[in-house]
Amino acid sequence: MKVGDKAPLFEGITDTGEKFSLADYIGKYNIVLYFYPKDDTPGCTREACAFRDNWNLLQGYDVVVIGISSDDVESHKKFKQKYNLPFILVSDPDKKIRELYGAKGFILPARITFVIDKKGIIRHIYNSQLNPENHVKEALKTLEMLKKEEESVS
Template identity: 80%
Template structure:
């Protein structure tokens, strides 16, 4: 189980655009909001994705990169992203290896869990709530505000 204060596990994955990325590509440049969700275009997952979309300007203000992860294929991600005009990256985890690395498996449904990772690659916040998909962005923003406040007090 990954914990707050630990280095985030590095993974590689294919995005909705078919591009291969690594989490390492973003460390040092961005704070990362990595969120795991059950399935594209379902009510809770749409609520969650649209909440991240609707708070996009605030997230960017905290130098945040948002990456959504589910086991749906890249084609499904592409359609989901286009349908709801999502401005962030969706990655495909068909064999659930990324979920495994982050222990974001869940019981009946795949877990809905958000990790906030700072620019040093350290996990700073974990929010796990299947039933409150719209609150994931609020929790992420709270953590990002804390990170920014700590950065400012050091400068």
């Protein structure tokens, strides 16, 4: 995947056990889709909490945030409750969604964030295993740019 590509559509199961379809959000919201290695590990917890701690800022951008790892629904549910995460977690146990986005990684599963605009186009990709808190900062910069683009059109 690269910037400018159409985001691949996928379906999965959320932390609440409900079916999730990316297609339901395209055309309505900007989307921050972030892949992370594992629930409740130090880096992944810092990353998830950075998205949580910036939630009020994110809400200003007409955005839905989706975290994806191969953990099961029950693990996602516990992780979300433990850290009071306000966004959707999707389980990808067979790593098919990760594969669609080329977010595989080498030793560890990749920590990579995609910002997708309302038209379903990937506008930014940030790949950093070692700077988990930067993922939300990168997403916010891109969302600000998208907001300015929308305002200049209207």
